[in-house]
Amino acid sequence: MNAMQSRHMQTLSTRNLVIDIPGRVDGYPLDLTIGSGQIWGVLGPNGAGKTTLLHTLAGLRSPRAGELYLEDVPVSGLKRRVFSQQLGLVFQDRQDGFPATVMETALIGRHPWLSPWQMEGADDLAMAQRALEALDVLHLKNRLVTTLSGGERQRVAIATLMTQSPHTWLLDEPTNHLDLHHQVAVMKLLTDRAAAGNAIFMCLHDLNLAARWCDHILLMYPNGEACWGPAERMLVPNALERLYNQQLATVEVDGAPFFVPKRV
Numbered sequence: 001m002n003a004m005q006s007r008h009m010q011t012l013s014t015r016n017l018v019i020d021i022p023g024r025v026d027g028y029p030l031d032l033t034i035g036s037g038q039i040w041g042v043l044g045p046n047g048a049g050k051t052t053l054l055h056t057l058a059g060l061r062s063p064r065a066g067e068l069y070l071e072d073v074p075v076s077g078l079k080r081r082v083f084s085q086q087l088g089l090v091f092q093d094r095q096d097g098f099p100a101t102v103m104e105t106a107l108i109g110r111h112p113w114l115s116p117w118q119m120e121g122a123d124d125l126a127m128a129q130r131a132l133e134a135l136d137v138l139h140l141k142n143r144l145v146t147t148l149s150g151g152e153r154q155r156v157a158i159a160t161l162m163t164q165s166p167h168t169w170l171l172d173e174p175t176n177h178l179d180l181h182h183q184v185a186v187m188k189l190l191t192d193r194a195a196a197g198n199a200i201f202m203c204l205h206d207l208n209l210a211a212r213w214c215d216h217i218l219l220m221y222p223n224g225e226a227c228w229g230p231a232e233r234m235l236v237p238n239a240l241e242r243l244y245n246q247q248l249a250t251v252e253v254d255g256a257p258f259f260v261p262k263r264v
């Protein structure tokens with residue numbers, strides 16, 4: 001394995017991590033290891049702390065307690081640029097107010113890999129092009145992102161993460177704004193990335209997308225309780241009903257559970 005490849009394989013983990021939600025008592029400490037090849041789904045009701053966790057994992061918010069590690073190195077000691085080569089985040093709400101084209105936006109993903117003031121080269125352009133194509137937005141490459149629809153913007157944001165090409169992909173509601181076809185296309189893309197060795201960790205509101213595509217699940221309760229593990233152990237109707245305070249009926253489709261809210 002050469003140095004470049006080994007830099008791509010640094011696993012993100014947390015030790016006794018307590019996220020900082022203002023005014024709330026400490027939640028259950030999280031000991032997560034987001035392994036290469038794994039696809040994690042984070043589930044929980046509004047306000048449970050999913051976005052706060054993602055921002056904490058991305059180093060954008062300080063935890064109340066505990067530490068993040070890349071392999072055995074505390075993230076707090078790493079340069080932002082080195083960290084950004086390992087880990088990237090697609091935000092839930094982007095401002096996108098900056099008047100950049102779709103191609104320019106995707107190329108922002110290359111910044112962690114370039115030295116200051118270094119121009120993007122042919123390889124960077126080719127990576128951006130491939131990512132835009134994979135997300136079905138290449139035909140929009142010369143459009144200003146401010147002119148795009150919600151779903152198109154979401155796909156450009158994911159393409160930007162793909163262009164960044166970190167080992168660990170954090171995504172906050174990646175299927176937001178996407179039509180059914182593009183939801184499935186994005187989940188398939190993430191599955192392919194995991195099969196290629198990336199680590200995927202995403203918040204999802206759609207329980208059934210999580211049941212179908214995720215192999216690991218973290219359940220976050222609003223009172224700070226949390227549990228995590230392989231999907232088949234976590235996606236238990238009783239636990240999910242308590243999580244969402246909503247009764248569910250369960251059917252099986254293509255060998256995976258499918259959860260339907262019961263009528264009230």
Ligand SMILES: Nc1ncnc2c1ncn2[C@@H]1O[C@H](COP(=O)(O)OP(=O)(O)OP(=O)(O)O)[C@@H](O)[C@H]1O
Binds near residue numbers: 044
């Ligand atoms: N800067 C802040 N000041 C005060 N409270 C905050 C701040 N940021 C977040 N919160 C609160 O922290 C809690 C967790 O928010 P977070 O966005 O992490 O939840 P979430 O699980 O992602 O919710 P949703 O499903 O609605 O996206 C919420 O009650 C929110 O109001």
